[in-house]
Amino acid sequence: MSFTTMDVERPTLTAAPMLDAPAAPTPGYWKSVGQRLLHDKVTMAVTLVLFGILFITLGAPLVTHADPYQGSVLARLKPIGTPGHWLGTDETGRDLWTRLCYGGRLSLLAAILPVTISLFVGGFLGILAGYAGGWLNTLIMRTMDVFYAFPSILLAIAICGLLGNGLSNSIIALAVVFIPPMVRVAETVTTQSRNLDFVEAARASGTTTLQIIRYHVLANVLGPILVYATSLISVSIILSAGLSFLGLGVTPPQAEWGLMLNSLRQAIYAQPYVAALPGLMIFLTSMCFNLMSDGFRSAMDVRLNK
Amino acid sequence: MPDGTMQPPVLRVEDLTVRFTRRNTDVAAVNGVDFSLQAGETLTILGESGSGKSVSLKALMGLLPAYAGVSGKVWLNGKEILGLPAAALAKLRGGAVSMIFQEPMAALDPVYTIGEQIAETIVQHEGCDNRTAMKRALGLLEQVKIPSAERRLKNFPHEMSGGMRHRAMIALALACKPSVLLADEPTTALDVTVQIQILLLLRQLQAELGMAIVFVTHDVGAAAEISDRIAVMYAGRFVETGTTRQVMREPMHPYTQGLLSSTVHGGMRGRALETIPGSPPNLAELPPGCAFAPRCRYAVDACRQGDIPVVTTETGAMARCVRAEELVEA
Amino acid sequence: MSAALQQDPRDRGGPAQPLLIVENLTKHFPVRGGLLNRQVATVQAVDEVSFSVRKGETLGIVGESGCGKSTTARLLMRLMNPDAGSVVFDGDPVGEKRGISVSDMRRQMQMVFQDSYTSLNPRMTMAESIAYAPRMHGLGRKEAYDRAENLLSRVGLNPRQYARRYPHELSGGQRQRVNIARALALEPRLVILDEAVAALDKSVEAQVLNLLSDLKESLNLTYLFISHDLNVVEYMSDRVMVMYLGRVVEAGPVESIYRHPRHPYTRALFASKPTLDPDRRTTEMPLTGDPPNPINPPSGCRFRTRCAFAQPRCAETLPLLAAPFDGDADPSHVVACHIPEAQAAVAVHHA
Missing domain, CATH: 3.40.50.300 (P-loop containing nucleotide triphosphate hydrolases)
Known part of the structure; x- marks a missing residue:
């Protein structure tokens, strides 16, 4: 064997010329996702808007000094641009800007919390169903199918009706509504990645199921699930506002965008622009979350940006 | 093989160039390809992935996306076809020129039966009535040796086995008696016992119908079985052309030599394979001069600058190599 | 390494x-x-x-x-x-x-x-x-x-x-x-x-x-x-095993298999290999048609539907791997075929 291997040129093993080697090592995956996000103007813009909304709601006492519950009979339904009430006042004379700022707290909470709950519960069930397969998959997925039989808004209303109104019940209702689609998304991406060769290779290397899920499945599944969760928030904002609008969520006199929209309904002819403001906030926030999820999706797609 | 009396070529290609230009990359996929083809002749374009062989074929058929910049001249039966309006090109496709693919489902529509698809093509191009077209379709299936052709006419593509679908695709391509058949890796995905059947079928059909074939493949074995002439492609250029014997027996270009010596064949046991070091070049950053120079053990300074001269032997073989003459003598 | x-130390059984x-x-x-x-x-x-x-x-x-x-x-x-x-x-x-x-x-x-x-x-x-x-x-x-x-x-x-x-x-x-x-x-x-x-x-x-x-x-x-x-x-x-529709049809040392393939399928497989010699091109199809569907394969010998030597008993009993009939082969060369003529047929050789 010795002479045959000696006299033939074997440049591949000794000093392999690395012709197509790129010049510098590329950053890690999440770092490069971040860099791509920084170059995506639309996503950056909507993220800025969302931070703005977050700032005026969480930091409401910093941007307004008025009391969100203190009305004034004299100052009822002032138009936009009134001195002291730059966005006008509502039907009981409360400053609308202040109400919008404080109202955003509950609106965002009532929208984001159900999605977070469904992310954990649905994500866990979906990954479990996807990775385990077999009868466990059938059990979980068929149970979810039962919930799918109802339109989501009807289901939410029914659950709220059952539990009674109030913020916590609306959150529970929406979480129940969001768990089935979350399970389905998580199950689909997990099943796909479970059958990938590299997961098989990891199984062939004798590592345990938990290790495989942690190192190989989660990393590839988390991205799509998070993107989906972000897009769910945009739906959640509208649904939770809808529940409040119907009187099933937050109770008066608390400020919440859906509820405000309902109570300003009567003033739609007197002050149409003021009455539309809570709706505008709902629309703006929902759209921003939607666009942000699109941005995440394309930033996370490695091959798209190759 | 055409004899000495020079008939006008069926297909002539001059300086075919394809560039894919997008935001910040400029990929030089095909860099000046010339060839001409007589009726009844098979030219094989042999190359590895990324050599530009499939892109060249697609450019001939006008099948490249809009952002591809195609230039050069292509004459089909003496008529210039590159840059024809889309409608005129569509009439040529499936008519005077047709194409077969690696994956038959790229050509076959899953929702129509084989008979309907072939008849439809004939009706479109020749304007005859449906019944005549169906009769022709039956004849075509028999010609490509599909057993119980009458029954198969009513089959959908998914009801056929892999080899059968391949034959159906060939029948569809031959529906309007093309003068040129473009074959894009048609046997690559097939098992060996089916591959040889398809190669033999193509050879036989060519003898019967007299069309010219451009056969694109990466498989030296398939090339040796089917071609009259072979053009070896590397980084978007023909680096060597010649008859099958010339290229297989006396390759002049170092790349062809490397490709042949690294192709495993019988009786090589116990010997280390002679390989070409490195990997194919990045088409977005081609080096000046010969694109193969960075991997070439014979490369000299002259290889790395300017245009590489073309060496032609008196027998008609061509190599694009600075040192071709001395290498052949050595 | x-x-x-x-x-x-992991070599527990020894070289044999x-x-x-x-x-x-x-x-x-x-x-x-x-x-x-x-x-x-x-x-x-x-x-x-x-x-x-x-x-x-x-x-x-x-x-x-x-x-x-x-x-x-x-x-x-x-x-x-x-x-x-x-x-x-x-x-x-x-x-x-x-x-x-x-x-x-x-x-x-x-x-x-x-x-x-x-x-x-x-x-x-x-x-x-x-x-x-x-x-x-x-x-x-x-x-x-x-x-x-x-x-x-x-x-x-x-x-x-x-x-x-x-x-x-x-x-x-x-x-x-x-x-x-x-x-x-x-x-x-x-x-x-x-x-x-x-x-x-x-x-x-x-x-x-x-x-x-x-x-x-x-x-x-x-x-x-x-x-x-x-x-x-x-x-x-060093040794080769040829499979067809889920079963081993022939196995043995590489020289013996490649020089004297005994199973009609192995022979057809080798004959289907494209030559690298333009003067010795394949002229006859070694096999026609595709391999049959592995769903409910043929009874008996699975190759019999495409085999030129098939006889009634190929459908009746499944051939098991055994030494070839002609006996002068390497003893480790085994083939699953009932028919002596099928094993003895001349192989198509390429370069």
Whole structure:
């Protein structure tokens, strides 16, 4: 064997010329996702808007000094641009800007919390169903199918009706509504990645199921699930506002965008622009979350940006 | 093989160039390809992935996306076809020129039966009535040796086995008696016992119908079985052309030599394979001069600058190599 | 990882003990359909396959798509469970109480897959992918990464350039080298190469084949080389096993099989190989039609529907692997065919 291997040129093993080697090592995956996000103007813009909304709601006492519950009979339904009430006042004379700022707290909470709950519960069930397969998959997925039989808004209303109104019940209702689609998304991406060769290779290397899920499945599944969760928030904002609008969520006199929209309904002819403001906030926030999820999706797609 | 009396070529290609230009990359996929083809002749374009062989074929058929910049001249039966309006090109496709693919489902529509698809093509191009077209379709299936052709006419593509679908695709391509058949890796995905059947079928059909074939493949074995002439492609250029014997027996270009010596064949046991070091070049950053120079053990300074001269032997073989003459003598 | 491996403490059976003995390995997949999702048919993917692999040799498994060669590999790795049959690794039955556990076996038996891209985690760097298995098996982070870099240079990739790259930044040949390095990370004794060079360009394929030969010699490896490429199998293997529709039809030393194929299918397979000689082109089709559907294959000999020598008894009884009728073959050459004339027919030879 010795002479045959000696006299033939074997440049591949000794000093392999690395012709197509790129010049510098590329950053890690999440770092490069971040860099791509920084170059995506639309996503950056909507993220800025969302931070703005977050700032005026969480930091409401910093941007307004008025009391969100203190009305004034004299100052009822002032138009936009009134001195002291730059966005006008509502039907009981409360400053609308202040109400919008404080109202955003509950609106965002009532929208984001159900999605977070469904992310954990649905994500866990979906990954479990996807990775385990077999009868466990059938059990979980068929149970979810039962919930799918109802339109989501009807289901939410029914659950709220059952539990009674109030913020916590609306959150529970929406979480129940969001768990089935979350399970389905998580199950689909997990099943796909479970059958990938590299997961098989990891199984062939004798590592345990938990290790495989942690190192190989989660990393590839988390991205799509998070993107989906972000897009769910945009739906959640509208649904939770809808529940409040119907009187099933937050109770008066608390400020919440859906509820405000309902109570300003009567003033739609007197002050149409003021009455539309809570709706505008709902629309703006929902759209921003939607666009942000699109941005995440394309930033996370490695091959798209190759 | 055409004899000495020079008939006008069926297909002539001059300086075919394809560039894919997008935001910040400029990929030089095909860099000046010339060839001409007589009726009844098979030219094989042999190359590895990324050599530009499939892109060249697609450019001939006008099948490249809009952002591809195609230039050069292509004459089909003496008529210039590159840059024809889309409608005129569509009439040529499936008519005077047709194409077969690696994956038959790229050509076959899953929702129509084989008979309907072939008849439809004939009706479109020749304007005859449906019944005549169906009769022709039956004849075509028999010609490509599909057993119980009458029954198969009513089959959908998914009801056929892999080899059968391949034959159906060939029948569809031959529906309007093309003068040129473009074959894009048609046997690559097939098992060996089916591959040889398809190669033999193509050879036989060519003898019967007299069309010219451009056969694109990466498989030296398939090339040796089917071609009259072979053009070896590397980084978007023909680096060597010649008859099958010339290229297989006396390759002049170092790349062809490397490709042949690294192709495993019988009786090589116990010997280390002679390989070409490195990997194919990045088409977005081609080096000046010969694109193969960075991997070439014979490369000299002259290889790395300017245009590489073309060496032609008196027998008609061509190599694009600075040192071709001395290498052949050595 | 040097010549010290000559005295491998894991070599329990000694040189005479085959590294792998497979007996009657069987896997049938149910085909479900109909309204109630009942089983309507069976795909006999692997049917009573038996073979052994000696220490230090390369056993080639060759056959067309659907012949069960890849399923055999997955069964051996226990990526799926066999319906029947036993596997003995270096004298220890796999997955049995008195034998060796599946996870212990996997540390000594590794696999390289065909698709170099999908078999690497797109979120992991090359070093992470290689170091993963050793780390999970308890090697420290630093040691695991040192081993990964060591392996990268062993497979011809400069670790300083490649350790921190992601799969999409490498070419197919480079990725397959990484896959080989990963398979070697647990210092296995047997490596299953499942179409490991099939997706590569010829010039790159030759590089990888040379690399595999070098690694085999320097690391004392045993290979199970699975491929549809007859030339590559001949080049790499010491012994060859030919499969058709889930069953072994012929097996034996490579010279004997390639020079005197006895089974009509093996002969047709070899005759279908394109010649590399333009003056000796194939003129006759060795076989017509496609391989039959592996769902409910023909009774008796599975090749009989395409065999020119088929007789009634080929449909009645299943031929078992036995020494050829003419007897002057290598004693380890076995063939599954009833008909002496079929075995004796003249092989079509190419260059």
